[in-house]
Amino acid sequence: MKRPVIGPWITIILGAIYFLVPLVATFEFSLRMKRGEYSFEAYRVVFGDPNFQASFTYSALIAVAAIIVGVLIVVPTAYIVQLKLPRLRPLVEFITLLPLVIPAIVLVFGYIRMYNSSSWIPLTNSARGTDFLLTCAYVTLALPYMYRAVDTGLRAIDIRTLTEAAQSLGSSWPRILFQVILPNVRVAVLSGAFLTFAIVIGEFTMASLLNRPAFGPYLQLVGANRAYEPAALAIIAFIITWACMGLIQLFGGGRRNDTRR
Amino acid sequence: MAFLTLEKITKTFGNQTTIHGIDLAVERGEFVSFLGPSGCGKTTTLRMIAGFETPTSGTIKIDGKDVTDLRPNQRNIGMVFQAYALFPNMTVADNIAFGLKVAKKSSAEIAARVKEMLALIKLPDVGNRFPYQLSGGQQQRVALARALAIQPKILLLDEPLSALDAKIRIALRDEIRAVQRSLGITTIYVTHDQEEALSMSDRICVMNEGRIEQLGTPFEIYNNPKTRFVATFVGTLNVLNGTMVDTATGRIAIDGQEVVATRGANGASTGDSLAVALRPEALSIGETEPGRNGLKGVIEEVHFLGPVVRIRVRFGDNVVSLDTFNRPHSAPPVRGEPVNVHFGHEDLLVLDRPAI
Structure with a gap:
């Protein structure tokens, strides 16, 4: 008879406790705003706060902008590296990994030094300029995830043959990229997009040091001055992140890719 | 004058010469197979005709026009690949229509041509399906229809049956030959399968180490091999x-x-x-x-x-x-x-x- 396997279950249970207890505790605490009863009062206060709405909308817009710029940079780059310059792959992979090695604080000080009001490109002179700088910063921050997602997607399809097939049918390079390649890495691009969204929504360092009204600094501000609302915000941020992960799963597990025999 | 001519074509990758100055003349409507072992240069030659590789020296002419330096999308050549290369995000009808849309044909013309092509490959009812919903043999027939839809000057087939099982391979090679005959299209077919080359071709070009060993009808190649390589490779x-x-x-x-x-x-x-x-x-x-x-x-x-x-x-x-x-x-x-x-x-x- 097969012996029951206890070891892995113990590991799973310990992991679940480590993961779930703080979450449950935070959630439970967020419901205690009204004395003597559980309520969603903290959530009502948070959602009713105009600063919450403004900062969340701002971060969401910056995230969308970062996703668009990221896709426009990463997809053609990964495509060209894979198709024409495979020898450059290690270099490109190294460059895309740099944001994981260089702390965000170093990056943002670099940006401020490079683009301050007395520099050649004084982006920090205006709010729009700083928004643009923040968008670029988030593109850089999300680069390791976006590049890997797109690169994996491109490796899963035979881009060389698809490109040649489209070329033999008279297609130009932009048409190949936007009508043949991009739709076939849609799932990978969406994965990268949702990861970017999740990163941008909670990012604090860059937004704070560039003095922009983003969701990260708002979280910090509320956390420093209130009791129950930060717990509600933590749960909300957590739900947003998991919703992004869920959407990746939803889009990623869509169509069958095998061929009928 | 020959419809497709290759004059002293040489191809060098780095310091390695893979094609050694080959000459070839293919008549209009002819079915010529490039036959040879792996690495003999048959696919490289085909890719140079398609424009995916540029010859190091020599000239390629189609219908008297020098196309050596033309890009692949300017040559009007239909190509069928070993791996089908159907666009996974498009339906069968959209795949066949792709080249026609690029050529900016009218919607009515595209719809009529797609229908005609589907009838030609004997799959009239699969227009709304996606490639992954078809068998390998069906996918390759759709790839053939897509290549032919643009009415190319030359049809190039790069080992199109290699990925299919034996029974489908035999059926499909007869279909490809029948379609080629009915359209009278000049065709170059790359294969390492001598039975395929012998059964389908008007002429066979036996290649070895980047050179043409012999060019002749299947009967000549089999019965009167000119070199030891041809004698041992064919049959x-x-x-x-x-x-x-x-x-x-x-x-x-x-x-x-x-x-x-x-x-x-x-x-x-x-x-x-x-x-x-x-x-x-x-x-x-x-x-x-x-x-x-x-x-x-x-x-x-x-x-x-x-x-x-x-x-x-x-x-x-x-x-x-x-x-x-x-x-x-x-x-x-x-x-x-x-x-x-x-x-x-x-x-x-x-x-x-x-x-x-």
Whole structure:
């Protein structure tokens, strides 16, 4: 008879406790705003706060902008590296990994030094300029995830043959990229997009040091001055992140890719 | 004037030359196969015709026009790939319509052409399906329809049947040939499968190490191979070592027995060591009839394969393999049995160099 396997279950249970207890505790605490009863009062206060709405909308817009710029940079780059310059792959992979090695604080000080009001490109002179700088910063921050997602997607399809097939049918390079390649890495691009969204929504360092009204600094501000609302915000941020992960799963597990025999 | 011409085409990758100045002329409506082992340069040559590779030197002309420096999307060439290369995000109809949309044809014209192509490949009802919903054979037929929809000047097929199983391969090669004949389109077909090349082509271009070894009809290639490589690569061949006894009469000694070759000495002089070739189907077991060659040997191996019995006969240092039909009412030969193998004088082909 097969012996029951206890070891892995113990590991799973310990992991679940480590993961779930703080979450449950935070959630439970967020419901205690009204004395003597559980309520969603903290959530009502948070959602009713105009600063919450403004900062969340701002971060969401910056995230969308970062996703668009990221896709426009990463997809053609990964495509060209894979198709024409495979020898450059290690270099490109190294460059895309740099944001994981260089702390965000170093990056943002670099940006401020490079683009301050007395520099050649004084982006920090205006709010729009700083928004643009923040968008670029988030593109850089999300680069390791976006590049890997797109690169994996491109490796899963035979881009060389698809490109040649489209070329033999008279297609130009932009048409190949936007009508043949991009739709076939849609799932990978969406994965990268949702990861970017999740990163941008909670990012604090860059937004704070560039003095922009983003969701990260708002979280910090509320956390420093209130009791129950930060717990509600933590749960909300957590739900947003998991919703992004869920959407990746939803889009990623869509169509069958095998061929009928 | 030939419809497609390759003049002194050379291709070098780094310091390695893969194509050595080949010349080829293909007539309008002709079906020519590039046949050769892996790495012989057949696919590279095809890719240069398509425009995916640029020749290091030489000229490619289509219908009299120099296309050597034209980009692939400017050549109007239809291409079918081994891996189908259907666009996974598009339906079958959209795949076939892709080239027509690029050419900015009207919607009505595109719809009519897609319908016509689907009828041509005998899949009229799959227009709304996605490639992943089709079998491999169906996908390759759609790829053929997509390549033909743009009414290309030349159709190029790069080992299109290699990924399919044997039964579908045979059915599809007949279909490809029928479609090619009905449209009269000039076609270049790359394959390493000699049966495919022999059964489909008007002419076969046998390639080896970046050179054309022989260009001819399947009949010529099989029956009159010009080089040792062609003789051994196309079809099954028995190669025997011998010595030229007399060039004038074509007498050759093989393991102490004399035979006569009437198809020429291929440059061998009296006393030279040489190699001769015999097709298995030219060999019979039994008494030598007058005017034929005979070699006495011993049966070394017998393989019963159902409809045929494959027999290996040793004459000394040389061994030949031959097939006989299975006769249900008589037992097959047995190992160790002495036999006489006979064949015609004209069946003996003297090869260019001795066998190694």
